[in-house]
Amino acid sequence: MDMLVIRGGQPLRGTVRTSGAKNAALPIMAACLLTDGPVRxxxxxxxxxxxxxxxLLRLLGVDVEATGPQELSLRVIDRQHFTAPYDLVRKMRASIxxxxxxxxxxGRAKVSLPGGCNIGHRPIDLHLRGLEALGAQIRVEGGYVEASARRLRGATISLAGPCGSTVTGTANIMAAAVLASGVTTITSAALEPEIVDLAEFLNGLGAQITGQGTPEIRIEGVAALSGGKYSxxxxxxxxxxxxxxxxxxxGEVTITNIQPTHLESVIHLLREAGADIEIEQSGEETRVVAAGRRMLRPIEFSATPYPGVPTDxxxxxxxxxxxxAGDSTVTDAVFPNRFMHVSELCRMGARIEHRGDGVVIRGRNRLSGASVMASDLRASAALAVAALAAEGQSVIRRVYHLDRGYERLDLKLQSLGGQVERILDSPDSIPGSDPTAFLKAA
Structure with missing residues (x-):
């Protein structure tokens, strides 16, 4: 198991390219189960x-092959398997x-109830309700969801939940409805760009989906999907x-391979706090330059579904x-309990108080390096941000969380001048440490 050792206080400078979206790639890969031809x-x-x-897809009869650094070829070669076991599904929620x-x-599926990050209760009842509306027989037993149907049929389905729509639920129902007979209308659909990307992928293979990116998606069922290519x-x-x-x-960092329209609420919030964000266009390439040149102003925000500030x-x-330069207030309307990172930030000198369904961040803090532990994917990224800004050395453990959602973030930060080192998680491997120091002190 690895850990990150970060020496803070160094401004990040340079240019970096973002990778493809994990939250788009995963449902697109899962949708390849629908296809009759190879997908690249x-x-x-x-x-x-x-x-x-x-x-998991290989276990379900899909030949998955890496054909390049960021390229996959997927082809269904065996349609007899339909069970997604616990040992694989528990690793990430997107397996659903x-x-x-x-x-x-x-016509049949047996899928273990999903795992993933520990960020609060995330039921899949909207997924199941949607599939039942399409005509599937559903049973939950022994930690598995079992579903069956001769052929799904179109229906009108609401995916409204207590904290907004469901993104993975919208992806699941939209993909299923592509091969259903008749027309399916999803109301209160998720608006996220990743849902639009899935719809565009499916349409490229022969699906007939309209309304993606709006609260109402219409899917006219087709008999089959072909193969194809997609980015x-x-x-x-x-x-x-x-x-x-x-x-x-x-620092000042230029980011390429970015779509600023997907980040309008975030860019607005950062500008409100006093950050400098510039969007540059050169031909077909869009770049965003982000810089921190002054002390930030305190702000108040709530994480909400797209197009709001993402909970992620x-x-x-x-x-x-x-x-x-003052107190900020943060709430999370999507996952109200998603504040497990707070205790670790406080270990670094942050002053953050839980208040109601959110937190109050006491500003004007100079963080100091500390040993901290990541509790989930985005918490690990938050600790990396804090460690880069802190004085001294920080050690972040459980960085396997980080590797679930960021493609070698440590190397990208290094390319920008960040003093970041990935090493084996062992007390005697921390630079400058003496594992016998406590014995000598005694």
Missing amino acids: LSEVPKLADVDSLSQ CVLGPLVARR VIPDRIEAATLMIAAIATR LQAQLTALLTAA
Whole structure:
């Protein structure tokens, strides 16, 4: 198991390219179960979650082959298998995205209830309700969801939940409805760019989907999907994390392979806090330059579904605001309990208080290096941001969380001048440490 050793206080400077979006690549890969021909995907990030889903798809009869640094070839070679076991599904929540395609194309699915980051209760009842509306027989037993249908049929389905729509639920139901008979209308659909990307991918293979990116998606069922080629959109969460890291270190970073329209709420929020964000266009290439040239102003925000500030950036923004010139207030309307990173930030000197369903961040803090532990994917990124801005050396453990969603973030930060080192998690491997120091002190 690895850990990161980060020596803070060095402004990040330079140019960095974001990878393809994990949250788009995973449901697109799962949707390949629907196809009758080979699919070639580009801009697929090399991540632990992509590897896990590749293993699961191979178990389900899909030949998955890496044909380049960020390219995958997927081809269904065996349609007899329909079980997604616990040992694979527990590693990430996006594994549930195979449920809809399996029922739609093979008539049967047995999928373990999903795992993933520990960020609060995330039921899949909307997924199941949607599949039942399409005509599937559903049973939950022994930790597995079992679903079956001769052929799904179109229906009108609402995916409204207590905290907004469901992104993976929208992906699951939309993919399943592609091969259903008749017309399916999804209301209260998720608006996220990753849902639009999945719809564009499916349409390129012969699906008939309209309304993606709006609350109402219409799917006219087709008999079959062909193979094809597709390029995954840039990862907006990685891009914004790099922007935040640049601002936190008082540096200046140019980010390429980015779609600023996917980050309008985040860019607005960062500008409100006093960061300098410039969008540059050169021919077909778009770049975003993020810089921190002054002390940030305190702000108040809530993480909400797209087009709001993403919950996947709440932790990183919380870390950034520890240095603001005053008190900031943060709530999370998507996952109200997603504040496990707070205790670790406080170990680094942050002053953050839980208040109601959010936190108050006491500003004007100068963070200091400390040993901390990541609790989930985005918390690990927040700790990296804090460590880069802190004085002294920090050690971040459980960075396997980071590897689930960021393609070698440590190397990208190094390329920008960050003093980041990935080493084996062992007490005697920390630079400058003496594992016998406590014995000598005694």
